[in-house]
Amino acid sequence: MSKGLPKRSEDYSLWYNELVKRADLAENSPVRGCMVIKPYGYSIWEKMQAELDRMFKETGHSNAYFPLFIPKSFLSKEASHVEGFAKECAVVTHYRLKNAEDGSGVIVDPEAKLEEELIVRPTSETVIWSTYKNWIQSYRDLPLLVNQWANVVRWEMRTRLFLRTTEFLWQEGHTAHATSDEAMAETVQMMNIYAQFSEEFMALPVVKGKKTESERFAGADETLCIEALMQDGKALQAGTSHFLGQNFAKAFEVKFATKEGGLEYVWGTSWGVSTRLMGALIMAHSDDNGLVLPPKLAPFQVVIVPIYRGEEELAMISVKVKEIMAELRKAGISVKYDDRDTQKPGWKFAEYELKGVPVRIALGPRDLENKTLEIARRDTLTKESFQWEEMPIAQKIGGLLDEIQEGIYQKAFDFRKDNTTEVNSWEEFKQVLEEKAGFLSAHWDGTPETEEKIKELTKATIRCIPLDQLPEQGVCVYSGKPSSGRVLFAKAY
RNA sequence: CGGGGUGUAGCGUAGCCCGGUAUCGCGCCACAUUUGGGAUGUGGAGGUCGUAGGUUCGAAUCCUGCCACCCCGACCA
Helix, strand or coil: CCCCCCCCCCCHHHHHHHHHHHCCCEEECCCCCCEEECHHHHHHHHHHHHHHHHHHHHCCCEECCCCCEEEHHHHCCCHHHHHHHHHHCCEEEECCEEECCCCCCEEECHHHEEEEEEEECCCCHHHHHHHHHHHCCEHHHCCEEEEEEEEEECCCCCCECCCECCEEEEEEEEEEECCHHHHHHHHHHHHHHHHHHHHHCCCCCCEEEECCHHHCCCCCCEEEEEEEECCCCCEEEEEEEEEEECHHHHHCCCEEECCCCCEEECEEEEEEEECHHHHHHHHHHCECCECCCCCCCCCCCEEEEECCCHHHHHHHHHHHHHHHHHHHHHCCCCEEECCCCCCCHHHHHHHHHHCCCCEEEEECHHHHHHCEEEEEECCCCEEEEEECCCCCHHHHHHHHHHHHHHHHHHHHHHHHHHCEEECCCHHHHHHHHHHCCCEEEEECCCCHHHHHHHHHHHCCEEEEEECCCCCCCEECCCCCCEECCEEEEECEC
């Protein structure tokens, strides 16, 4: 284990990459653009999954599973959908290998060419809607509320651990409804769930908004999103919820008999969050000492490190530690006891700081004598001495965990607030973007042309039109044409 | 995919310009002393120098192709 992480201020990208690897979250694999998610990283993802899954089920959704492969012809049924994804699809053309005659290894058997190529799903709308055609006949079959946890593949040009990998893990919800209003309500509901998850569990404040036409999902009539701000001033799209209108229903002929006896196309939504959330979590809170994890998603919330000389002392300390662990676990607090004698305490302290464990307890002979514990918190890197009699340990730690969860949220919230700037002129726009970055709240004339021009000139894109946008008469920061409200610009991941 | 950079032990590196089979640190193994913020000493193991060719008596070093990774761009969850 090498010491010292690169500094965020010196090289943010390098810091991020090194952090991901050194904190044992993930590493690159032999396959280009694909990562190996390591046990510690995966257990954070599992925590995210568990909470999201619970929230989906509480809102009436059920999980199902659809195939990895999609017939090529399916993809082209929805015109804008194929246009959006065609450039990044992995294609299966053969189903068999054979030994090369010259003994050089295995080769693709040219005899085993598929009649119709299969696409490795970049997203599952097409295969799911082709299935929904058989599931939906009547208004009694609606709404259909399905989610799937899956892997998808998008052949991206440039990849980054968690933020953009060729294969990634996600969930994709796909729902079908009898009315436009109901589908739109579902779209909004899921965006709200994502926002709630992000703020409550990831301790990451997000802006809820809708995408401009050009940033919309391929095949959607409306895309809602949550946008978060990272420590380097770049925005990250953390989740999207799409109102699909009747686009996929029309493409796959999914109609239902109405109560009144008519025959209508159903209305659809789809929504997803991915392992990219891991990237957001890492970049939002961590510091130059390593990861900082919100207690609600940490694989374990508390680590106990014994300080001892010899077996005898360790045995005495362990008795007290077991007692503490039982109390903490009873209170629903996850705790790890690291009594390995292969590493020294100082080494362990540094290790758990790197891994972002929210609370560390150290217990040595001095503590046994004085009836104290040393409690250190990861977010502030402060330590305190705690008297056993002061209050029940579970109450103490429970309170501290809440405080940390709240503290890192507040810190991220303040950061975003300090890095959201209202700009009113083109000069100001360019200057703030250059010198400060972050979110820029500015008037926009509503045209794709202006949006495109601004992107071309500054690399900044419209992250979203915030849902809480206030009506305000102004002029577009670039074109000078009238505008009725501010939108959020930023450079994005 | 365009521009730039880097590939030498598990990790980080020296050597490359000026060819003669590899340096140092961390980590790893053994033993001893250690254990309240990344311990110390002694001994030891570990390398087809990214890969495939070429030049040469001889290639980590020179030449060509390929691959991977990183950074910047275009694209994207």
